[in-house]
Every structure is written in structure tokens, then in C-alpha cells.
Amino acid sequence: MSRLAGQRIVLGISAGIAAYKSAVLARLLKKAGASVRVVMTEGAQAFITPLTLQALTGEEVRTSLLDPQAEAGMGHIELAKWADIVLIAPATADVMARLAAGMADDLLTTLCLATRARCLLAPAMNQAMWSHPASQRNAETLKAFGWQQLGPDAGEQACGDVGGGRMLEPEDIVAALDAALSGHSPAPGTLPLDATPEHDDHAPAPDAFMADDADPATGALAGQHVVITAGPTREAIDPVRYLSNHSSGKMGFALACAARDQGARVTLISGPVALATPEGVTRVDVVSAVEMLEAVNASLAECDIFIGCAAVADYRLAEVAEHKLKKVSGSPGLTLSLVENPDIIAAVTHRQSPPFTVGFAAETRELARHAHDKLVRKRLDLIVANDVAAPGLGFGADDNAAVLYYLDPDQPDNPATSHTLSPRAKQDLARAIIDYMLPLYRGHQITRSPVCS
Structure with missing residues (x-):
């Protein structure tokens, strides 16, 4: 029902x-x-x-x-x-x-x-x-x-x-x-959705993403600026059609709430999704991968942590049709010429003084191998890998599971350390990811400048 x-x-x-x-x-x-x-x-x-x-x-x-x-x-x-x-x-x-x-x-x-x-x-x-x-x-x-x-x-x-x-x-x-x-909190000045509005004694419900003991003023990320990308990107084919993927943005939005609950100032750069902006989070809406890169670059001036959770399209059209492409009866098919989109994560990690960077790897097979390759190749501090082929998890679902990988800076030649997070609600998974990230980020603060150039 x-x-x-x-x-x-x-x-x-x-x-x-x-x-x-x-x-x-x-x-x-x-x-x-x-x-x-x-x-x-x-x-x-x-x-x-x-x-x-x-x-x-x-x-x-x-x-x-x-x-x-x-x-x-x-x-x-x-x-x-x-x-x-x-x-x-x-x-x-x-x-x-x-x-x-x-x-x-x-x-x-x-x-x-x-x-x-x-x-x-x-x-x-x-x-x-x-x-x-x-x-x-x-x-x-x-x-x-x-x-x-x-x-x-x-x-x-x-x-x-x-x-x-x-x-x-x-x-x-x-x-x-x-x-x-299903659990999103009411915005300030409103009632829980199941409240009876006639009565004056209903206090606003607590944020569904707010941990019971969370105190943003004294949280572990108080004073830190966290930039998060979420959702899909859309690459126009013509004024009507586009290339995209099944990302709903739920995981990225949950991470924004989890970082906010730890006291961070959060900028959420989102592709086209049907989700309400979390309270206390600054949201920037974009459509294409190029637009997302521009928004990311604009937000990095005072960025301490970057979390690339968006499912960015790998390719875009070499040339977008000015008018709607029409089907031609009897034609052998339609060929689209694609060019590679910018690599947003790599653009962040290859800066002169990059922020602590968390990437995501959505895979359908060989999860560990692909995640480790991306961790090393893109110079990530932490990668969150999940099997999007698993039933009931991943794109569009309310639940997810993940395996977290990172390289020990003192032993960079050793295999990546991994930590498995079992299936759970994406809100709970987001909190667990942030909790696991915190000691790694503290080590990053000691060895590298936390502010982007």
C-alpha cells in the first residue's frame, strides 16, 4: 500500500x-x-x-x-x-x-x-x-x-x-x-506528515537522518566544508532525448545528511533527481557532466572533504542535434558519435593540494579488483564499492551495502585494507561510511593540507 x-x-x-x-x-x-x-x-x-x-x-x-x-x-x-x-x-x-x-x-x-x-x-x-x-x-x-x-x-x-x-x-x-x-524530515515550521494539523501541541519531528546523539555544533566535522556529488547526469542527444543511468541520488543525499549531522558545512551538487533538499545543506542543481565539473571546481576553494557519489555519464554526444531526431523508415539504424566526459574525481585528486577524497565504484562483477584499480588510478583516499547487481540494493533502492577500501600511507605497496558494511538502509549506511572515514581524514589532516588550492 x-x-x-x-x-x-x-x-x-x-x-x-x-x-x-x-x-x-x-x-x-x-x-x-x-x-x-x-x-x-x-x-x-x-x-x-x-x-x-x-x-x-x-x-x-x-x-x-x-x-x-x-x-x-x-x-x-x-x-x-x-x-x-x-x-x-x-x-x-x-x-x-x-x-x-x-x-x-x-x-x-x-x-x-x-x-x-x-x-x-x-x-x-x-x-x-x-x-x-x-x-x-x-x-x-x-x-x-x-x-x-x-x-x-x-x-x-x-x-x-x-x-x-x-x-x-x-x-x-x-x-x-x-x-x-518513508522518513524524510519535515522542513522548519512544518509538521510531521502524519501529524494532525488542527492541534497546536505538535512539535516538528526530529530529522529522520539525524543520529540520536548528533550535535552539529560539536560534531567531528564541525568547521569542515564537505562537497558531495549525487544522482545521475544527463547528456543531451537532441532537445528531447538524453543518455543517463538509473541513479536516484538517495545515497548521496543520505551522505549529505550524515556529514551535516557531524557538524560539517555541506555543499550538495546534484544531477536531476526527485528528492527534497536536506535541511541545512546547500544544494547546487546541474544536468550534464560538464556542468557538474564546473560546479565542483567552483566549490573547491575552501573544500576539506570531497565525496564523489554521483553516477556521472562516461560519454556525451560529440554534437547535440539542434532539433529532434526523426526516425527514418527503412534505415539500417542510428549511429551516435560519442566523446569522453571529463573525469570529475581525477580532476579533484590531481589538484596541487587536493582535499581528502572519497570515490564510489558501482560494479556488477569483480568488485574488489575494479575498486582497487580505481582507488590507485584516481589517487583516492577511500573508495566505497557496491554491487549494483545485487537484488534490492543499489540504484533506486532504499537499502544498500558496501565494501570500503583504502591504502595505508605507511605501506602503499600492500593490498588495500577493506571493511564490509552489510545491507542496511541508505541513511544508516551513510552514517557508517562517515564514521569509518573520520579517523582516515584525521590522519590526512596531519600529513597534508586540508584546503584546496
Whole structure:
């Protein structure tokens, strides 16, 4: 049974072309067992009719701030108290700006100010609008207010542009919500997802990734800057298609939380994933391997520990097609010319004064041999190897196992020392990896400068 079963969700729809996806989203939420009530802005009704959403949810769609048919004519308060989750999808640049400014000039923005439910939004706008400093500032403001951001995705847009700003697909939004219910912590100012929002005596739940005895102010990594890469990269073929892999980003995000819990200042550089940004972590979203390398280089000025957990594509197209490639009937096939992507890990470890560097090796056979080769060839301080062919572990799964390898600096010619971590939740595995890394990092601090040049 889906974790969404029984959840009371207010689905807010603002005025973007992606509103057509909201009909599918409403249907999927209902199918998962959630109770869904829809609130539409005036502009949203130009893209999709309230009648469509009413038919899909079985509930009257709300559009008016002062609805005489609502409880005491105060529909915003009624909905604010009813909701366990408020989800705005699509969230346009306009509605994000109004929420960031604390405006309450329609039903949707007013109930968002009045609710104590968990609030999430799925941005949807033109790529230039999304990258504008005002939109980025508003997104950061909303995160500080406690909003969790789902997406946006990147790709071809309705206007013909290509880039970031696309609303996540409805299936990805539902998956992200379901994942949040499995243990992701509520953001500041929100309640646990299973709390009853009408009552004032519910304190926010502790972070699901926070160890019981963790104290960030005095943690073992207090004052250290940890840079982590996570998720897949996408290499464009044309404006519609891309090369990628099955990485979900869960392991990298769990490591970011584990490092944060030990007091580190964490920069999380993520490829396209449907995961909420962990509280207290600075997130940088990228799409391609080249973009990830640029973000990594920009973050290394004061980097103490670098953890390369991302599944970076080995190759990219030599030339990206300007328009969608069309299938030609009777043709023998399609040949793609690929070039090698930059090696991000090697770029870090081959710096004049590299940080302590942890790499990952996702293998399907000969785990020890491939991990040891990568450990030596890329000059890593520690490598985390896992068998992604093992059932129920690795890409996309909630659990994982790993074998950790490192070379003794006093005996570099000896075989790598290994330590096996048995299958467990990725949050627990992340904590174990950080715990194992700490004494190695302390030794690194003694023998080498911890600050990158």
C-alpha cells in the first residue's frame, strides 16, 4: 500500500501550461489512496477547467478566497486546517514570488500562510525565468520558510526553449511524496506528515537522518566544508532525448545528511533527481557532466572533504542535434558519435593540494579488483564499492551495502585494507561510511593540507 493512503492533500494549481499535468497528478494521488482537494488560481482556469479536476477528485474545486458555501465563508481556514500536505504543481514564477513576499491575495496564497501542513511546490516556468536571480532568490526564500522544492526538471519546453524549469512529471512528484513519507524530515515550521494539523501541541519531528546523539555544533566535522556529488547526469542527444543511468541520488543525499549531522558545512551538487533538499545543506542543481565539473571546481576553494557519489555519464554526444531526431523508415539504424566526459574525481585528486577524497565504484562483477584499480588510478583516499547487481540494493533502492577500501600511507605497496558494511538502509549506511572515514581524514589532516588550492 502506498504511504500516501489516507493523506489529506490540497493540490494548488497556478497559471502555467504545465497545469495540464495536474489532472494526471490528481488522478495518481487519488489512486494512491490520498484525499485530494484542488485549489486553482484565476489564471490556472485558463489552462484547465475546474470541472475536469472535480471529476477526477470527486471534490468541489475551490477558486474563491471568500466562498459563501465554505464553512462560515472562510474557505482558506477550513482548507488550511484540513490539509496534511499542501502541494502546488505547477508553481509558476508569479506564485513563488507572491509566496516569498508573504502575500495573501487569493485563496491559494492565503491558505498557504494559514496552514501548518507540510508545504511542497513543483516549479514550472521558462528556462530564462527559472535562472533569473529573482526566481532563484524566491526559491531560496521559500526553502528558508520551510517549503520543499520538487524539481524542476530540464529539457524541451512548450515555448521551444531547452533548459531547466520544466515541472517534474506527475509520476516523479508522487514518487517524491511517497519517499518523503518513508522518513524524510519535515522542513522548519512544518509538521510531521502524519501529524494532525488542527492541534497546536505538535512539535516538528526530529530529522529522520539525524543520529540520536548528533550535535552539529560539536560534531567531528564541525568547521569542515564537505562537497558531495549525487544522482545521475544527463547528456543531451537532441532537445528531447538524453543518455543517463538509473541513479536516484538517495545515497548521496543520505551522505549529505550524515556529514551535516557531524557538524560539517555541506555543499550538495546534484544531477536531476526527485528528492527534497536536506535541511541545512546547500544544494547546487546541474544536468550534464560538464556542468557538474564546473560546479565542483567552483566549490573547491575552501573544500576539506570531497565525496564523489554521483553516477556521472562516461560519454556525451560529440554534437547535440539542434532539433529532434526523426526516425527514418527503412534505415539500417542510428549511429551516435560519442566523446569522453571529463573525469570529475581525477580532476579533484590531481589538484596541487587536493582535499581528502572519497570515490564510489558501482560494479556488477569483480568488485574488489575494479575498486582497487580505481582507488590507485584516481589517487583516492577511500573508495566505497557496491554491487549494483545485487537484488534490492543499489540504484533506486532504499537499502544498500558496501565494501570500503583504502591504502595505508605507511605501506602503499600492500593490498588495500577493506571493511564490509552489510545491507542496511541508505541513511544508516551513510552514517557508517562517515564514521569509518573520520579517523582516515584525521590522519590526512596531519600529513597534508586540508584546503584546496
